[in-house]
Amino acid sequence: MAVSNFSTKDLVSGAMFVAAGAYFALEALNYEVGTAFRMGPGFMPLLLGCVLAALGLGVAANGWKKPDTERPLSPPWRAMVLIIGVIIFFGATIRGLGFVPVVLVSSFAAAMASRLNSPVFALLLAVTLTVLCTAIFVVGLGMTVPWFGPWLGM
Amino acid sequence: MDIIASLGLGFSVALDPINILYCFIGVLLGTLVGCLPGIGPTATIAMLLPITFSLSPAGALIMLAGIYYGAQYGGSTTAILINLPGESSSAVTAIDGYQMAKQGRAGQALATAALGSFFAGTVATLLLAFFAPPLARAALNFGAPEYFALIVLGLLVSIALAHGSILKALGMIVLGLLLGMVGQDIYTGQPRFTFGIRELYSGLNFVSVAVGVFGVAEILRNLEDEKSRDVMVKSVKGLWLSMTDFKRIIAPVLRGTVLGSLLGVLPGGGHILSSFASYSAEKRLSKTPEEFGRGAIEGVAGPESANNAAAQTSFIPLLTLGIPAHPVMALMVGAFILQGITPGPNVINDQPALFWGIIASMWIGNVLLVLLNLPLIGLWVKMLSIPYRALFPAIVLFACIGCFSINQNIYDVYAIGFFGVVGYVLIRFGCEPAPLLLGFVLGPLLEEHLRRAMIISRGDPMVFLERPISATLLGLALLAVIIAVLPGIRQKRKEVFVEED
Numbered sequence: 001m002a003v004s005n006f007s008t009k010d011l012v013s014g015a016m017f018v019a020a021g022a023y024f025a026l027e028a029l030n031y032e033v034g035t036a037f038r039m040g041p042g043f044m045p046l047l048l049g050c051v052l053a054a055l056g057l058g059v060a061a062n063g064w065k066k067p068d069t070e071r072p073l074s075p076p077w078r079a080m081v082l083i084i085g086v087i088i089f090f091g092a093t094i095r096g097l098g099f100v101p102v103v104l105v106s107s108f109a110a111a112m113a114s115r116l117n118s119p120v121f122a123l124l125l126a127v128t129l130t131v132l133c134t135a136i137f138v139v140g141l142g143m144t145v146p147w148f149g150p151w152l153g154m
Numbered sequence: 155m156d157i158i159a160s161l162g163l164g165f166s167v168a169l170d171p172i173n174i175l176y177c178f179i180g181v182l183l184g185t186l187v188g189c190l191p192g193i194g195p196t197a198t199i200a201m202l203l204p205i206t207f208s209l210s211p212a213g214a215l216i217m218l219a220g221i222y223y224g225a226q227y228g229g230s231t232t233a234i235l236i237n238l239p240g241e242s243s244s245a246v247t248a249i250d251g252y253q254m255a256k257q258g259r260a261g262q263a264l265a266t267a268a269l270g271s272f273f274a275g276t277v278a279t280l281l282l283a284f285f286a287p288p289l290a291r292a293a294l295n296f297g298a299p300e301y302f303a304l305i306v307l308g309l310l311v312s313i314a315l316a317h318g319s320i321l322k323a324l325g326m327i328v329l330g331l332l333l334g335m336v337g338q339d340i341y342t343g344q345p346r347f348t349f350g351i352r353e354l355y356s357g358l359n360f361v362s363v364a365v366g367v368f369g370v371a372e373i374l375r376n377l378e379d380e381k382s383r384d385v386m387v388k389s390v391k392g393l394w395l396s397m398t399d400f401k402r403i404i405a406p407v408l409r410g411t412v413l414g415s416l417l418g419v420l421p422g423g424g425h426i427l428s429s430f431a432s433y434s435a436e437k438r439l440s441k442t443p444e445e446f447g448r449g450a451i452e453g454v455a456g457p458e459s460a461n462n463a464a465a466q467t468s469f470i471p472l473l474t475l476g477i478p479a480h481p482v483m484a485l486m487v488g489a490f491i492l493q494g495i496t497p498g499p500n501v502i503n504d505q506p507a508l509f510w511g512i513i514a515s516m517w518i519g520n521v522l523l524v525l526l527n528l529p530l531i532g533l534w535v536k537m538l539s540i541p542y543r544a545l546f547p548a549i550v551l552f553a554c555i556g557c558f559s560i561n562q563n564i565y566d567v568y569a570i571g572f573f574g575v576v577g578y579v580l581i582r583f584g585c586e587p588a589p590l591l592l593g594f595v596l597g598p599l600l601e602e603h604l605r606r607a608m609i610i611s612r613g614d615p616m617v618f619l620e621r622p623i624s625a626t627l628l629g630l631a632l633l634a635v636i637i638a639v640l641p642g643i644r645q646k647r648k649e650v651f652v653e654e655d
Contacts, residue, residue: 008583013322020329021328024347031346036615044605045347052332055325059325062319075582079373080575080578087567090554090567110551111543129547129548129551137555141208144562
């Protein structure tokens with residue numbers, strides 16, 4: 001590979017910094033930049049975005065001639081999909097479905113993110129967590145959220 | 155105000171039964187969660203922060219402080235018993251503590267940690283009570299340029315202490331600063347980087363960023379490589395220290411306390427540095443340095459005292475200047491703001507009961523820790539055997555429920571997911587998340603003070619160098635960076651942090 005002379009870690013994190021810096025700097029151009037005396041809302045983001053992009057280049061260049069020695073572990077795709085999915089599901093349905101069903105489904109799905117958990121264990125964990133969370137947050141701390149939401153016709 | 159009278163006021167607040175209860179709950183929860191393997195103080199506080207919203211400001215902050223040192227203490231327990239430090243500052247404890255546990259001296263190691271921490275905590279609390287008021291008075295004269303310089307110093311010192319690449323740490327700070335700018339501009343009200351989403355006008359929720367980067371990202375990281383872990387120590391016996399042990403720990407505890415109290419005030423992770431510094435000092439001063447790494451009791455006593463002293467004195471910059479010294483203090487800033495209080499030099503005058511109450515409660519919290527930990531050690535050992543695969547779903551759920559309950563804002567929940575992924579990717583490619591969080595908290599402050607300073611000076615950047623205090627602070631910041639990049643020091647840093655990886 002052409003980049004085999006580079007540390008992948010440095011190259012990728014450098015690229016991420018450049019991308020993030022470029023985004024913030026370009027977006028900041030849509031706002032009033034102002035002058036050094038009266039800085040507008042765009043001044044700091046433009047400046048910092050450019051600094052971040054420059055740092056990104058520096059990080060990437062720093063990885064030159066430091067090729068990777070260790071083989072990275074493969075990312076936990078299943079866990080990522082399930083856990084991020086759970087968070088989005090939670091946000092999207094908490095108002096509609098209500099606390100109890102959302103927590104039950106979420107904790108079951110989150111538990112399945114680990115390959116070591118069997119479905120039965122996940123279900124047991126989900127029930128335990130639902131009871132626990134309902135007791136702590138809804139009953140104990142008086143969180144204002146329905147037990148069962150309007151989507152369930154209750 | 156007289157210090158005795160002030161402390162009296164503090165104790166009258168802290169000894170209020172309801173506040174003792176909050177302190178107790180905080181210490182208990184903190185130790186409980188801190189003992190759970192794989193969760194450090196930052197994640198613990200981020201997760202439990204929402205629980206404190208319904209309380210009074212004093213109650214909430216007392217409880218949070220309790221959670222903090224409880225979690226810190228719990229982290230030492232996991233370090234000693236299963237060689238799994240909850241956070242980097244107890245990484246040093248693991249070196250000799252775990253060896254002691256292997257030799258069947260886990261009880262002594264835990265007792266040493268508890269006694270050392272208690273002593274250090276008491277001294278550091280007194281120091282806090284003595285030095286915070288004059289510092290706060292001095293800080294009242296600070297103008298925008300001084301604050302700007304102070305924030306720059308804080309951010310740059312934090313990278314000097316970070317291990318790993320300095321460029322990456324700088325990048326993470328700047329990224330954090332930029333993320334802190336999301337939301338309405340303070341001067342013009344112009345919404346920035348909001349994608350037109352109204353819920354983002356007030357900025358990204360701080361708790362979401364913290365639990366995303368420290369909680370969810372860490373879970374993903376742990377699920378990369380799952381293995382079951384055995385708890386070697388099933389029961390702990392013999393908590394009493396023998397006379398010889400006692401004699402051996404006195405000097406290390408004293409030295410650790412001094413080192414920790416001094417270094418804890420430093421912005422940016424002084425508590426991590428202090429435990430490392432204390433360990434290497436003890437090793438150098440010892441007549442039997444070869445015992446270190448093989449279960450030397452001094453190697454537990456020194457760092458644990460240093461670490462706890464630093465934990466207390468790191469409240470000094472927070473309470474007097476409103477500047478967080480490390481990510482946990484950044485979370486405390488968030489807690490202050492959510493309670494409607496701006497942390498800074500005014501707190502001591504405007505809310506003396508709150509200020510002194512927090513200080514007094516720290517000492518009470520330390521007493522509670524000793525009372526709780528030694529007798530209940532059996533319970534903590536049991537906590538260690540809870541498998542991680544049963545824990546992480548609970549963390550995910552707590553994070554979602556907690557963040558949602560703050561403002562009933564579902565975008566706060568989505569933000570956890572977003573920052574979980576961002577944090578995971580960044581950690582995977584070798585960037586540390588702590589500077590990002592510091593940058594995120596300090597970003598709005600930095601911008602506000604810079605812009606104010608520039609308006610005062612009519613656009614002349616020389617103002618930062620013409621004013622003696624800000625010039626000194628900026629000079630120190632420059633020095634910190636130079637020291638960090640010097641080749642000799644870099645080598646030292648590598649040696650110091652080598653045990654951690």
